[in-house]
Amino acid sequence: MLRTHIKFPSSNASPVGSISPIAQRSSQTDQCSSLESLSSIDDDIDLEVLAERLQKLTTDQESDEADQSTANPEDLQDIHTLMSLCNQLCPEDFDEYITSIISKSAIQKLGEASFSEVFLGTCSLTKEETVYKVIPFGEAASEVPINDVIQELRISCAMSTVAGFVKIKGMRIVQGKYPAALLDAWDEWTNTHETESDRPDCYTSSQRYCVVMLENGGVDLEHYEVKSWIQARQLLRDIVKTLACGEREREFEHRDLHWGNILVRDGASKDCEITIIDYTLSRALVHDSLSDIAFYGFTDRAIFEAEGDDYQFEIYRYMRDIVSDGQDEQVSEDWTKFHPSTNALWTHYLVDKLLYAKNLSKPVLRVSKRHPIVDEKEVAAWKDLQNLWTLLDPRRKYKIDERPIDSACRVLELIEA
Numbered sequence: 001m002l003r004t005h006i007k008f009p010s011s012n013a014s015p016v017g018s019i020s021p022i023a024q025r026s027s028q029t030d031q032c033s034s035l036e037s038l039s040s041i042d043d044d045i046d047l048e049v050l051a052e053r054l055q056k057l058t059t060d061q062e063s064d065e066a067d068q069s070t071a072n073p074e075d076l077q078d079i080h081t082l083m084s085l086c087n088q089l090c091p092e093d094f095d096e097y098i099t100s101i102i103s104k105s106a107i108q109k110l111g112e113a114s115f116s117e118v119f120l121g122t123c124s125l126t127k128e129e130t131v132y133k134v135i136p137f138g139e140a141a142s143e144v145p146i147n148d149v150i151q152e153l154r155i156s157c158a159m160s161t162v163a164g165f166v167k168i169k170g171m172r173i174v175q176g177k178y179p180a181a182l183l184d185a186w187d188e189w190t191n192t193h194e195t196e197s198d199r200p201d202c203y204t205s206s207q208r209y210c211v212v213m214l215e216n217g218g219v220d221l222e223h224y225e226v227k228s229w230i231q232a233r234q235l236l237r238d239i240v241k242t243l244a245c246g247e248r249e250r251e252f253e254h255r256d257l258h259w260g261n262i263l264v265r266d267g268a269s270k271d272c273e274i275t276i277i278d279y280t281l282s283r284a285l286v287h288d289s290l291s292d293i294a295f296y297g298f299t300d301r302a303i304f305e306a307e308g309d310d311y312q313f314e315i316y317r318y319m320r321d322i323v324s325d326g327q328d329e330q331v332s333e334d335w336t337k338f339h340p341s342t343n344a345l346w347t348h349y350l351v352d353k354l355l356y357a358k359n360l361s362k363p364v365l366r367v368s369k370r371h372p373i374v375d376e377k378e379v380a381a382w383k384d385l386q387n388l389w390t391l392l393d394p395r396r397k398y399k400i401d402e403r404p405i406d407s408a409c410r411v412l413e414l415i416e417a
Helices: 021-025 047-059 063-070 073-085 094-101 146-159 180-190 229-250 311-323 341-356 376-392 408-416
Strands: 108-113 116-122 129-137 168-175 208-215 262-266 272-276 283-285 293-295
Touching: 073 146, 073 168, 094 168, 094 180, 094 208, 108 129, 108 180, 116 180, 129 146, 146 168, 146 208, 146 229, 146 283, 146 293, 229 272, 229 283, 229 341, 229 376, 229 408, 311 341, 341 376, 341 408, 376 408
Parallel strands: none
Antiparallel strands: 108 116, 116 129, 129 208, 168 208, 262 272, 283 293
């Protein structure tokens, strides 16, 4: 099963007026560890002491799940790193933690992520509406590898300081059976939505999770109602501007920027605010005590083999071609390097979605008896998106001496020209 992002209920709306050319060819309260605190991780904690604490926590659970007490040194080092990122020495009890930070009457499930669940709740101490991403980690097929969790947290902390990227409020490692309050929210959501996940009560009392607390950025772009071509163009500009900022400040590549990973919130004025989320597959400069770069190595090759009528699947393969210089051999890929062209690829995907999947009718281009009025601003916005689609098409052949569109910064230059 391939799930690389938060999965919200599918939209039943069909495009009006035209079909995409692509589609024609074939989804706590503790403050976040700052970079300063992250760079001062206590590397002197005795792993034997940590092992004893973890073993004691496990033996307090059901006796038939005591296998967690036999972690090898490498696993202990990974756990030590993850705990240090969260400023912890050992996991907290899952149910007690959730009970202490969330008002039970205000918990609802928002969607599904890669083997994870995403909830919305009101923090009982700060009274702020907060998103809680619950990530089960371990070595089982239904768990996220611990190193992937470490990678995502490191990038989340780094990008939290960049405008337009989701702000992280805190993160905590917990252990235990899934809390009843979250299960109730899961059941209520499942009554009205399709799910690819097993009910989380399938996890044992020895299961560990990372709970990431995030700001609520609004509705994902897939389900946000875009009201006009002018608004569609503005949303695209804001997304590209944010990506360009990420490139300049952190050499950031999202590498999975489908429309479920962009949140839109209506502002006090007519303008909207966009927020980029979910760095499961991302790459960025983090400059913490572990290394300068955090990245996902795409060890799961299924992502490049997925088929379907969504342009998203092709983008993964285009990314692989960029990283491997067009070679198919996995050994030629270097995901550590900065390849901002991937951001341009995802921008083309987003232009494609705005043009052909947001239920916007093609604007009237000329005056007639049937259409006596032409909205020139709407026409100009639509044409701008059409032109950008053509310019960003990864199949396009560049002219001699033509400057390539190889980054979000370059795309922003074209938009603002």
